[in-house]
Amino acid sequence: MKYLLLICSDENIELTPEEQAEIGPTMDAWLKDVDGRGVRLIGNQLRPVSDATTVRMRGGDVLVADGPFAETKEQIAGFDIIECADLDEAIDVASRHAVARFGSIEVRPFWTE
Numbered sequence: 001m002k003y004l005l006l007i008c009s010d011e012n013i014e015l016t017p018e019e020q021a022e023i024g025p026t027m028d029a030w031l032k033d034v035d036g037r038g039v040r041l042i043g044n045q046l047r048p049v050s051d052a053t054t055v056r057m058r059g060g061d062v063l064v065a066d067g068p069f070a071e072t073k074e075q076i077a078g079f080d081i082i083e084c085a086d087l088d089e090a091i092d093v094a095s096r097h098a099v100a101r102f103g104s105i106e107v108r109p110f111w112t113e
Helices: 017-036 087-095
Strands: 002-009 040-045 053-058 061-066 075-083 104-109
Touching: 002 040, 002 087, 017 040, 087 104
Parallel strands: none
Antiparallel strands: 002 075, 002 104, 040 075, 053 061
């Protein structure tokens, strides 16, 4: 089953020097594992929320706003699409993502027909 991992974090979070030093190696190890097993299909980091544009249609009018859809402390910073046997495996994969240590990973299955 395919799952979307929404990688969420607070752009203003201040990590300790030790936490900052761990991110790169932790992320590299995660990528090596999930890419090596063929679990991760695609993924990428996103530009900051200051570069986001939100589009809505209301009453036939296109409304365009600068910024993200939701104003929350945490924003979507990236995504990964993974393919796992079940939700338990997807949760295991998400729990080992570097951002899970200071942000959150939303695991959402794709709609299947």
